Amino acid sequence: MPMIEIRDISKWYGSFQVLTDCTTNVEKGEVIVVCGPSGSGKSTLIKAVNALEPIQKGDIFVDGIKVNDPKTNLPKLRARVGMVFQHFELFPHLKVRENLSLAQVKVLGRRQSEADARGLKYLERVGLSDHKDKFPGQLSGGQQQRVAIARALSMDPICMLFDEPTSALDPEMINEVLDVMVQLAKDGMTMMVVTHEMGFANKVANRVIFMDSGRIVEDASKTDFFGKPRSERAQQFLAKILHH
């Protein structure tokens, strides 16, 4: 059974179709990179996986649980799926430490001391334990994104979703975030990553999905994708972003 199974999904905003019959799987332990031009539906696709974006057609299963079933306990399911956003989305009114422990206490019912200890463990793992008493606004973008990753990890997720985790960062901060993600991938985390960082894809991805105008145009192993993409659209895209 795949960790994430996306089966023939479509989504419309009014009469505008943003996703058209998308189908793909993410197996346990796999790292999947989703790329494509802006407006191609990558972010919508990844947000559909934990039902932040509802879909109108098709089915999505995470760990065998149907996401788009109205009877599914969404908070319970989402608590098991970590998500990292383009704009970090740390809670600016809470200290780093509180950002890490809030959902552990409220959702998983952990004691505050236990939640703090676990949050701190992951904060150390992303190299930021000195900053636990700061507010997010006092950290750089790269540091904030690492805290966001630690926040997701402290919920002990079964898989992680990354929605353009480095595209809002200054160039010199991209690598510190990618390093954390590479390490995570090497530790065997199941990851679905929307990104244009082809270096990251080349290093750790098992498969690369290329999207264009709401469709999955290419779903290939890393070597096939970088070697000889089948679709002309993907070739053009790669030529453009790997130009320099």
Add this chain to the structure above:
Amino acid sequence: MLGQFDFGVIARNLPYLLKVGMTFTLTLTALVVVGGVIFGTLLAMMRLSSFRPLSIVATAYINLMRSVPLVLVIFWFYFLVPYIGAWIIGASTPVKVGAFLSSVITFTMFEAAYYAEIMRAGIQSIPRGQVWAGYALGLNYWQTMGKIVLPQAFRNMVPILLTQTIVMFQDTSLVYVLSITDFLGAASKVAERDGRLVEMYLFVALVYFIMCIAGSYLVRRLQRRVAIIH
């Protein structure tokens, strides 16, 4: 010319003015701020709800309250509610609500409509991603609202909420239509009894002026302290 005025009347009646009058005004203001902000926040959440009936009811209520003069609402509530209450519980005589309770409820209901619009703007000022982040961590609607959206919305809106409260503090003087002895009512009673209208009304105006100016100054100070670092 000032010789014909007797400003000693103020000093002589100060204990009465403050103990009875100002105490009532401040108690009413405090109760209405708390009740109005809570009810107003709920109205704002209803208005922003994706469940249409809730949003329609809240919008209609807010628009109604904001397009009717406060004096009218005070009248309606004071004179009609005893009958409506009696009709609801099936009593044969009008229910006694009392001037104080009546004024608290009326002002809360009225001010809630204004607080609701402020809180709505506050909630809408929080980026969508914050809500997504809350949901993605497994928080439900109430937890996301209570722990993430509302605390930030509230902080962003503190200056405007307090400014509205200062306006409301002045508006509480309208309870004179119910013959309640608030600060203005107390002063007015003394003024009529002693024939010192000019002195008393000048004094009342001065007190309201000083309290509101001080309030605005505190709002500006507070604004800097509660600001969230972004």
